[in-house]
Amino acid sequence: MNQEELRLHRCCFTGHRPDKMELSEKEVKPLLKKAIEEAILKGYVTFITGMAMGTDIWAAEIVLEQKKKNKNLHLICALPHPNFESRRSSVEKMRFNRIIKNADLVKEINDRYFAGCYQVRNKWMVDKSNLVIAVFSGQKSGTKNTIDYAKRKGIKIINILDIL
Numbered sequence: 260m261n262q263e264e265l266r267l268h269r270c271c272f273t274g275h276r277p278d279k280m281e282l283s284e285k286e287v288k289p290l291l292k293k294a295i296e297e298a299i300l301k302g303y304v305t306f307i308t309g310m311a312m313g314t315d316i317w318a319a320e321i322v323l324e325q326k327k328k329n330k331n332l333h334l335i336c337a338l339p340h341p342n343f344e345s346r347r348s349s350v351e352k353m354r355f356n357r358i359i360k361n362a363d364l365v366k367e368i369n370d371r372y373f374a375g376c377y378q379v380r381n382k383w384m385v386d387k388s389n390l391v392i393a394v395f396s397g398q399k400s401g402t403k404n405t406i407d408y409a410k411r412k413g414i415k416i417i418n419i420l421d422i423l
Contacts, residue, residue, distance in 0.1 A: 270298050271307040271337075271384035273405040274314025274394030282420075284317060287394055290419040292321050294392045298417075299325065305333040307384045309377075310343060310358070312351055314394040314402075319358045326361075333363040335387075339380035340372040381405040385414055393418045 272291075277284065295306070295318065308319040319334060326332045336359055344355040359365055368380040381401060385391060391409045395402050395418045409416050 265305070266387060267389045268303055269305040269307060269388045270295075270303045270390040270392060271388040272309070272315055272318040272392050273381065273384075273402050273409075274318075275396065275398075275400060275402055276311060276313040279396075279398070279400065280313065280394070281396065284313075287314070287419070288317050288321065291318050291392070291394070294417055294419050295321050295325065298390060298392065299329065299332070303390060304331050305335060307335045307337055307387060308358075309380055309384060310336050310338055310355065311377075312347065316351075316354055316358065318392065319362075320354070323358065323361050334358075334361070335364045335366065336362045337380050337384050338365065338367045339376045340369045341367055377401055378404060382408055385409045385412060388414060390414065391416045394420060396420060 280287065306322045308315045310316065322332060322334045326334065344352050347355060368383050369376045378401065381404065385405060385408055391406065391414055393402065393406055393416055395406055406416055
């Protein structure tokens with residue numbers, strides 16, 4: 260398959276970090292799981308996470324659980340810069356490292372931190388995908404920028420908060 264054909268079966272995630280969400284992890288994860296399961300039924304097999312705390316980590320954990328039942332699934336971790344996890348708590352570092360260890364591909368999008376490196380990572384993920392699963396409340400944020408970019412590129416977006 261060429262890159263365009265592969266892109267048709269790829270999905271990425273975008274969403275707020277936990278401190279910017281009104282809902283808890285326990286409330287969001289079942290909604291994410293449902294959206295991921297529906298994407299799999301529609302033929303999506305590769306999922307790309309940006310590995311930020313909150314939505315990205317939760318989605319990655321769900322994909323890894325799904326991989327246990329479906330060996331055709333793949334998880335790509337798109338890191339914005341080296342040592343992305345360095346400021347996290349020990350519990351969050353453990354979650355991060357468990358995902359990295361079990362991912363099919365870990366890609367550092369930039370070789371260092373700089374002011375726009377997160378948006379570069381987000382654009383890379385959207386450019387490689389045909390679907391964006393979002394946890395988006397409408398507020399100005401990197402998530403909004405990613406959704407706006409996906410809309411400009413004509414990429415389908417499912418905001419799980421629209422389902423509520």
